[in-house]
Amino acid sequence: MKYLIILLSSLFILLSARAQVQVLGSVRDMKSRILAGASIAIKGSYDGTTSDSTGHFSFKTFEKGIQTLVVSNIGYKTVEQQIDLSKELGPFNVALKEEISELKAVTVTAGSFEAGDKKRAATVLSLLDVLTTGGANADISAVLKTLPGAQQVGDQEGLFVRGGAGYEAKQFIDGTMVNNPFYSSVPDIAQRGRFSPNLFKGTVFSTGGYSALYGQALSSAVILESIDLPEQSQVNASISSVFLGAGFQKLDKTKKSSWGFNYGYTNLWPYFQIVKQGVDYFTVPEFHSGDANFRIKTKGGMIKYYTTFATSSLGLRRPDIDSLVLKDAFGLNNTNWYNNLSWREFLGKGWKMNLGLSYSTDLTKINQQLQDQQNKPVTGSTAWMNLKTYSLDNTANLSQIKLVFDKRISGISVLRFGNEYQYAYNKSIYNGLSLPLKDHYYAAFSEADINITNELAFKLGGRLEHSSILKKWNLAPRLAIAYKTGPGAQFSFAYGDFYQKPENNQLMLTTQLGYTKATHYILNFMKTTTLQSFRVEAFYKKYQDLVKTFPSINNDGTGYAKGIELFWRDRKTFQGMDYWISYSYLDTKRDYLNYPGQLQPNFAANHTASLVLKKFVSKINTGFNFTYSYATGRPYYNIKYETSNAKYVIADQGKTIDYHNLGFSMNYLTTIFKSYAVIVASVTNVLGSNQIFGYNYSQNGLYKEAITPVAPRFFFVGCFLSWGVDRRQDAINNNL
Amino acid sequence: MKKILFLIMVLFTTLANAQSKYEAGMGKGFEMLKSAQSAEDMGAASAFFERVADAEKDKWLPYYYAAYANHLTGWMNPKADKDKVAAKSKDLLTKAEVLEKDNSEIWVLHQMITVQQLTVDPMTRWQAYGAEASDYIDKAKKADANNPRIYLVEGQFKQNVPEAFGGGKEVGKVLFTKSIELFKIFKPASEMHPSWGKDQAEQMLAALNK
Numbered sequence: 019m020k021y022l023i024i025l026l027s028s029l030f031i032l033l034s035a036r037a038q039v040q041v042l043g044s045v046r047d048m049k050s051r052i053l054a055g056a057s058i059a060i061k062g063s064y065d066g067t068t069s070d071s072t073g074h075f076s077f078k079t080f081e082k083g084i085q086t087l088v089v090s091n092i093g094y095k096t097v098e099q100q101i102d103l104s105k106e107l108g109p110f111n112v113a114l115k116e117e118i119s120e121l122k123a124v125t126v127t128a129g130s131f132e133a134g135d136k137k138r139a140a141t142v143l144s145l146l147d148v149l150t151t152g153g154a155n156a157d158i159s160a161v162l163k164t165l166p167g168a169q170q171v172g173d174q175e176g177l178f179v180r181g182g183a184g185y186e187a188k189q190f191i192d193g194t195m196v197n198n199p200f201y202s203s204v205p206d207i208a209q210r211g212r213f214s215p216n217l218f219k220g221t222v223f224s225t226g227g228y229s230a231l232y233g234q235a236l237s238s239a240v241i242l243e244s245i246d247l248p249e250q251s252q253v254n255a256s257i258s259s260v261f262l263g264a265g266f267q268k269l270d271k272t273k274k275s276s277w278g279f280n281y282g283y284t285n286l287w288p289y290f291q292i293v294k295q296g297v298d299y300f301t302v303p304e305f306h307s308g309d310a311n312f313r314i315k316t317k318g319g320m321i322k323y324y325t326t327f328a329t330s331s332l333g334l335r336r337p338d339i340d341s342l343v344l345k346d347a348f349g350l351n352n353t354n355w356y357n358n359l360s361w362r363e364f365l366g367k368g369w370k371m372n373l374g375l376s377y378s379t380d381l382t383k384i385n386q387q388l389q390d391q392q393n394k395p396v397t398g399s400t401a402w403m404n405l406k407t408y409s410l411d412n413t414a415n416l417s418q419i420k421l422v423f424d425k426r427i428s429g430i431s432v433l434r435f436g437n438e439y440q441y442a443y444n445k446s447i448y449n450g451l452s453l454p455l456k457d458h459y460y461a462a463f464s465e466a467d468i469n470i471t472n473e474l475a476f477k478l479g480g481r482l483e484h485s486s487i488l489k490k491w492n493l494a495p496r497l498a499i500a501y502k503t504g505p506g507a508q509f510s511f512a513y514g515d516f517y518q519k520p521e522n523n524q525l526m527l528t529t530q531l532g533y534t535k536a537t538h539y540i541l542n543f544m545k546t547t548t549l550q551s552f553r554v555e556a557f558y559k560k561y562q563d564l565v566k567t568f569p570s571i572n573n574d575g576t577g578y579a580k581g582i583e584l585f586w587r588d589r590k591t592f593q594g595m596d597y598w599i600s601y602s603y604l605d606t607k608r609d610y611l612n613y614p615g616q617l618q619p620n621f622a623a624n625h626t627a628s629l630v631l632k633k634f635v636s637k638i639n640t641g642f643n644f645t646y647s648y649a650t651g652r653p654y655y656n657i658k659y660e661t662s663n664a665k666y667v668i669a670d671q672g673k674t675i676d677y678h679n680l681g682f683s684m685n686y687l688t689t690i691f692k693s694y695a696v697i698v699a700s701v702t703n704v705l706g707s708n709q710i711f712g713y714n715y716s717q718n719g720l721y722k723e724a725i726t727p728v729a730p731r732f733f734f735v736g737c738f739l740s741w742g743v744d745r746r747q748d749a750i751n752n753n754l
Numbered sequence: 755m756k757k758i759l760f761l762i763m764v765l766f767t768t769l770a771n772a773q774s775k776y777e778a779g780m781g782k783g784f785e786m787l788k789s790a791q792s793a794e795d796m797g798a799a800s801a802f803f804e805r806v807a808d809a810e811k812d813k814w815l816p817y818y819y820a821a822y823a824n825h826l827t828g829w830m831n832p833k834a835d836k837d838k839v840a841a842k843s844k845d846l847l848t849k850a851e852v853l854e855k856d857n858s859e860i861w862v863l864h865q866m867i868t869v870q871q872l873t874v875d876p877m878t879r880w881q882a883y884g885a886e887a888s889d890y891i892d893k894a895k896k897a898d899a900n901n902p903r904i905y906l907v908e909g910q911f912k913q914n915v916p917e918a919f920g921g922g923k924e925v926g927k928v929l930f931t932k933s934i935e936l937f938k939i940f941k942p943a944s945e946m947h948p949s950w951g952k953d954q955a956e957q958m959l960a961a962l963n964k
Contacts, residue, residue: 055797059805064779068801088808092842146878249885548837548874589875596877634877639916687916694919 042076043110045069056091118429124502148215152643153681153702164628166583166600167225170649173711175200175209178621181579181606182237189240192360193374197416202352219245226538227512230463230479230496236518236536258736277312296728301333318364325357339716349385368426384410402717415443435464453526458486473502492517507545535562549590564610577608597631612666623649639687649677656715669719678707693739702732779806793831800824817850858901861894902936905929906955930959
């Protein structure tokens with residue numbers, strides 16, 4: 019009986035506790051904007067709810083006495099508030115403070131296009147984009163040319179950005195500068211980049227206003243970040259109309275390290291047999307290239323090493339413009355060895371380290387001759403004949419070390435600083451005359467990324483440089499501001515001073531020169547969603563201290579560039595289709611080298627536009643890619659020395675015809691010999707438009723000759739195979 | 755003696771009460787999960803499981819279901835920002851992982867969340883997210899190869915992958931069949947442990963056999 023009483027009484031106690039109290043209120047952010055979907059709970063109980071679309075909430079609870087109300091929402095700081103449930107409750111109006119988070123925070127975007135970095139929604143271009151841009155033949159620079167800011171220059175390699183010459187754009191791999199990013203120059207024929215896009219997981223194409231971490235580039239920085247460990251071990255092979263290749267990549271069982279190598283052989287002889295070329299190749303272009311790498315995962319980072327060795331040779335003959343009977347014969351041999359070792363490590367307590375070491379050596383031998391109709395060398399006595407008969411051996415060695423530290427200060431704000439040292443050794447032997455050049459270059463830099471709120475961010479930095487050959491210091495300030503105006507929408511502004519040493523061929527003549535200088539001002543607006551992005555950018559660039567070669571070699575050159583650029587990419591509107599449109603307007607003039615005054619340089623067109631279109635048809639596993647590029651005509655000049663007045667004058671000038679290029683490529687995915695296979699076919703200038711990049715003049719100025727591509731089109735057919743050595747997939751399938 | 759008995763009695767009732775409170779709570783959560791008609795209902799179920807989990811502190815299942823329900827809102831609302839939904843699902847699932855290490859069910863859900871993010875932009879995300887998804891499948895198999903849900907979600911993913919990349923309808927069929935066979939012998943560790951998916955696997959296979 020007693021037990022029964024106890025039982026009943028304990029039940030009674032339990033039941034008596036079940037009286038409900040209603041809790042209600044609303045949730046907003048600090049700017050009084052409604053927060054829907056916030057979670058409201060009584061700590062330690064199951065009672066609670068989520069805020070509705072008007073930010074309001076209401077729920078009933080059986081809890082009693084003094085409790086804690088917890089209000090939370092992802093991306094906001096959680097608020098805890100004591101409530102007394104025994105009293106009459108008024109509505110709780112809770113305000114949540116936004117956390118500054120990398121996901122939400124605005125990032126400075128003025129002047130730069132990020133490519134790769136697959137996990138970021140703001141990605142503009144990825145590795146896949148590089149591989150599938152019609153007519154670009156998987157050349158990184160060719161793809162970057164479809165973005166605003168870059169010129170459609172087809173007769174020289176390099177990126178001509180916003181009125182800047184090709185040498186004003188530099189490439190960086192894992193932080194360190196690349197000395198010879200392209201295969202050696204051949205007169206009037208643009209060469210490919212040395213590095214395969216497959217090496218890189220991320221590419222940032224900065225058309226100005228870039229970070230203090232990078233220097234010695236007046237107009238543009240292409241910042242390439244190499245891939246980490248591969249996803250699995252792999253064997254690959256490729257065969258195409260111009261090359262053969264094979265490679266191996268081994269991933270350690272513990273997935274902590276990997277190593278691999280590749281070899282490629284390119285020979286254009288078979289191709290030239292089928293497709294007629296406009297010049298006479300007496301040495302058909304032939305390239306050998308080998309590369310090797312290893313990557314080791316460390317405690318909180320990674321060590322990566324990459325090396326590539328390449329040799330190339332070619333020789334071509336063209337009719338000489340100064341005579342009816344002679345020919346110009348140009349022969350080239352090149353050897354290039356590139357090494358890059360990088361180590362990034364999280365050191366704890368918000369510290370991060372990036373160490374980059376690189377060494378490269380490049381040897382180019384050029385032999386230029388005049389030949390007669392029987393292709394026999396001709397030596398002459400006239401000045402123009404002497405100019406066209408020479409041998410040039412050029413050695414370029416670059417060793418560098420760069421150390422950068424990152425320290426996370428408060429929230430996601432970061433302080434970054436470091437040092438860089440480069441030793442450059444260049445030697446040209448021109449007709450037996452040796453011109454060596456050595457430079458010790460040192461730079462210290464510091465930069466702070468300050469996120470005041472999720473909406474407002476600053477990037478403030480500076481770079482101090484010294485070059486032993488110029489015996490001069492320079493200090494380059496950099497500043498960028500970004501302000502978020504809505505979801506995915508932001509304004510950015512960037513300002514910076516950029517210095518660059520004069521080119522080696524100028525320094526070989528005199529070292530009494532200073533740095534060339536450019537100042538950038540950029541204003542940018544960008545609106546992005548996951549599948550669409552729009553940006554408009556206006557810039558003004560001032561050039562100072564450019565190198566003049568007449569009347570003496572000095573730094574009196576000046577210039578400017580201004581313009582506006584548009585970019586629109588859309589992967590949403592048309593099912594399964596991806597396209598982007600870019601447009602650049604450029605107004606630029608400069609007085610440099612032997613220019614008699616301020617002129618629009620011959621590599622600058624006023625209007626440039628590209629349309630890139632990609633469509634993958636899943637049914638047939640085939641992708642179709644088109645790229646159409648257009649540019650208005652570029653100016654050309656015959657700048658001639660007038661002996662009577664002892665100065666350079668413009669003897670003749672004009673404008674080339676507009677440039678049109680429609681490139682096409684298709685890739686078919688299939689399985690061949692149990693490998694994943696991609697079959698690629700591509701062609702440049704499908705429509706066979708007449709392309710003229712400029713004119714060459716005869717010495718006397720009476721004849722001019724259009725600079726055109728050596729063949730109207732370039733065709734490519736290739737097959738790329740890869741086998742995963744890791745048989746996991748097979749094992750699983752067999753077990754089913 | 756009486757005092758002792760009384761104490762035991764009180765203790766027993768509180769314990770029973772506590773036990774039933776969790777069970778009842780989970781039961782209510784399952785009810786909400788089952789009856790959810792809209793993304794809002796599903797979100798409410800997720801929030802409820804999250805509250806249960808936060809209150810219990812040492813149980814992984816409510817966090818698992820909170821993540822699962824939240825993940826489903828991403829499919830139920832076609833306009834949902836799937837990256838945002840996935841961020842929340844992952845956050846919840848990570849909390850489950852702290853309490854329950856290397857569980858096949860958790861790996862399966864990780865795969866589902868990754869695939870949901872992949873669908874936002876398959877062309878660009880395929881490489882990174884596809885590899886991540888198959889990595890989760892491997893981990894799930896390592897933890898418990900007889901979990902039928904592994905083959906269900908693997909099949910759902912693979913049937914949409916081009917044949918050239920090791921996917922396609924035939925691969926899907928094999929996987930769904932395997933899943934259904936395993937469902938026949940599958941016994942969840944408790945009534946509360948994950949047991950969903952049998953109907954889905956059958957529907958998927960039927961759709962492929964049409």
